[in-house]
Every structure is written in C-alpha cells, then in structure tokens.
Amino acid sequence: MMRFIAWTLIVALAAGCATAKPQPTRTEAEEKMARDQQECAQLAAAEATGMGATMGGVGLLGFYLVLLGASEGVRWGVVTGGSRSDGAWIGAAAGAGIGLIVGLVAGIKEGAERHRQYRETYDRCLTDRGHSV
Secondary structure (H helix, E strand, C coil): CHHHHHHHHHHHHHHHHHHCCCCCCCCHHHHHHHHHHHHHHHHHHHHCCHHHHHHHHHHHHHHHHHHHHHHHHHHHHHHCCCCHHHHHHHHHHHHHHHHHHHHHHHHHHHHHHHHHHHHHHHHHHHHHCCCCC
16 A cells, blocks of 8 residues: 555656646857847947937038028028018028028938938947857
8 A cells, every 4th residue: 555655646746747837948159149139239229329429410510501501591581581570580480490401411311320320330340249130
C-alpha cells in the first residue's frame, strides 16, 4: 500500500511538472538588440538636440515674416490708393497671411529635415552594430 501511495505521488508530481509551462525568456540576441536600439536612440537624440533650438528659430522666422508681410502689405495698400485705413488693413492682413504661410512651410521643412537626420543616425548606428535595418 505504501508503494502504491509513493508511486501515485511520484506520478502526480511528474504530471504536474510536465504540464507547467516555463516562462518565456529573452534570448541573448534579443537583449542585445533591445540594448542597442536604446543606445542608438539616445545617440540619435543627442545629435538632434539642435532640433529645439531650430524650432525656436523657425518660430522667430515665422513671426518676423508675419511682421514683414504686414508692413509690406500696409505699404502696398497705401500706394495702391483708396482710403489709407482700408488699404492699410487689407494689405496688412494679406501680408500677414502670406508671412504666416511662408513661416509654416519653413517650419515644416526644417522639422522634416531634422527627423530625417535622426533616422539616418539611428539606422547607421544599428547597422554599425551588426543589425539589419
């Protein structure tokens, strides 16, 4: 009887161990890839730190272009005739609109260029470390 109980316990233990699923572990290659991705992202971000300064400069450029467009609009509004106030306001509004559009386009262009630089740096870093991109 004792043997029967012992064998039953052994079989139950073996069955329990056989059905338990092991936790999936990350392989060494996956850990290296994750570490390399993080390091390359930090490197690319460090190279693109000028992005904030550039965006501030583009914002100032846009503001300058709005003012420049408004002043040119006022000048052309006055020159083309009509009452000074009507021509000045219409010209200022048109000039400000054109300055805003030019500033927005310049900002989008600069932002896209900075993002392209970030991606190139990130991809080059991963390639240099032996990963395919």
